[in-house]
Amino acid sequence: MSERAKYIFVVTLSCFTLISCKKEVIKSVPATDSTSIRMDALKVDSAVINPTDTLSSLVDKSVIGSNILTKSSITPRLKTLLGSDYDQMVKYWNTETPFIKEGDILHASGCKQHDCNTYSYDLYIDIKNNKINVYKFSKSKLTVFTEDNFRIVLKDSLLKYLSTKKINANIPKEK
Template structure:
């Protein structure tokens, strides 16, 4: 091969290598809004590594808004604890109070919209012991669900609230 043909071949080969290694250029950016980005980020971050830290972040937040009953890391435990009553609780948890904290206890309350006397639930979480108790008020009957038969000590304002609910439902202590 002559000298000129070698250089032309080398130039063609170099060009082919250069263009084959070229990075792909994104020609269009997907259209999205900040809400969907936040939603996707929350889905990705939904795994709870340290339940104690994340549970305290629930204070003043809505059970429905946080999807605590259905999408939290504790949802499988709630389902196991309540058994067949779980679906009913999720369905009738329409009117609610946000999570409150007293010492190491978190509390939230929810009931059937426009019919709190028929179905209401008090959810207690002992963050220190990592145990759940649920008090179900249904048609003047109280049923207490205790995770691992652990009795969360309810006191002060939470106890006063619970006693008022028992009186209203005409349930004896």
């Protein structure tokens, strides 16, 4: 094949390539107002509009499997709530219980694999009030992280579970 034939072949191929790439033309821009744009943004994260929508679906699911700690709308809130303890919680959330729901409260717990007595966490989410509490058990010490200073009131089996966990972790009774 001569140089001229190669040149014509390349030019022809390039033209076909350019012609086949169709440029999309926007015929009209939908008329919206700032309210509808805001609502569309909120629909993506229904936990913002109505926490009950997405949070109630977590029942019987694992924290790790649902990516609540690392890739959810709650993740930034957990980072803010826990501060420097957030990375440790993610690191040591190995052995876990699935989410349970009692009333308007979701609960799950996780701990360091093979060492639950040293590092253990309980995550409580109040669906009605859209607040989070994290209880950190570390070396016989309990630290409670409350979002907006809102302490979730635990009742029935959740309260009993927490009391048993405090006894097992050698946490002194509150007066």
